[in-house]
Amino acid sequence: MITPLPHEKGFHVSWDQIHRDARALAWRLDKRGPGPDGSWRAVIAITRGGMAPAMIVARELDIRMVDTISVKSYNHQTQAEPVVLNRPDDALMGDGEGVLVVDDLVDTGKTLEVVRQLYPKAHFATVYAKPKGEPLVDTFITGVSQDTWIFFPWDMALQYVEPYRGKD
Ligand SMILES: O=P(O)(O)OC[C@H]1O[C@H](OP(=O)(O)OP(=O)(O)O)[C@H](O)[C@@H]1O
Numbered sequence: 001m002i003t004p005l006p007h008e009k010g011f012h013v014s015w016d017q018i019h020r021d022a023r024a025l026a027w028r029l030d031k032r033g034p035g036p037d038g039s040w041r042a043v044i045a046i047t048r049g050g051m052a053p054a055m056i057v058a059r060e061l062d063i064r065m066v067d068t069i070s071v072k073s074y075n076h077q078t079q080a081e082p083v084v085l086n087r088p089d090d091a092l093m094g095d096g097e098g099v100l101v102v103d104d105l106v107d108t109g110k111t112l113e114v115v116r117q118l119y120p121k122a123h124f125a126t127v128y129a130k131p132k133g134e135p136l137v138d139t140f141i142t143g144v145s146q147d148t149w150i151f152f153p154w155d156m157a158l159q160y161v162e163p164y165r166g167k168d
């Protein structure tokens with residue numbers, strides 16, 4: 001078990017924001033693949049957080065070959081060693097050349113490290129990146145400080161909040 005780091009700040013991402021940021025990621029990756037026309041062979045989502053961004057990237061870049069690699073690292077905010085629970089066929093993946101691997105974020109980089117070992121020639125893209133994980137990611141959109149916990153819309157619900165005057 002790895003000791004959890006304190007997260008002093010929260011960065012709350014709405015559906016609208018993740019949609020915009022995942023689109024920006026797709027546009028940045030457009031025509032940057034190793035295909036003759038700059039295309040990518042496939043999009044691989046790192047589940048579960050990478051699934052929504054990977055879907056948006058695949059849609060924007062018109063890539064129909066989409067698969068998943070299942071990696072579990074965190075239980076809520078507590079980190080453990082990443083475990084690969086399921087992965088695509090080796091026939092599709094090879095060494096990863098021409099494949100876009102997408103995740104919602106890179107934090108310590110442990111998850112990407114494990115997937116990179118499996119597919120060293122793949123291109124690794126995340127929507128958000130914390131400083132420790134930046135060396136592990138090839139393309140990302142927004143940098144977030146290490147002491148921030150990112151809250152995604154699929155982990156949240158709208159809630160009643162007391163009026164400001166009603167507190168104390
Ligand atoms: O860079 P790291 O420190 O390894 O952390 C990043 C990973 O942690 C989260 O996944 P998590 O294991 O919580 O699973 P989930 O995607 O199913 O929520 C996130 O979606 C990344 O995949």
Ligand SMILES: Nc1nc2[nH]cnc2c(=O)[nH]1
Pocket residue numbers: 074105107108148149150151152
């Ligand atoms: N939702 C979420 N999952 C994570 N896994 C590692 N870091 C984070 C984070 O900041 N937010």
Ligand SMILES: [Mg+2]
Pocket residue numbers: 046047048049050071103
């Ligand atoms: Mg994840």
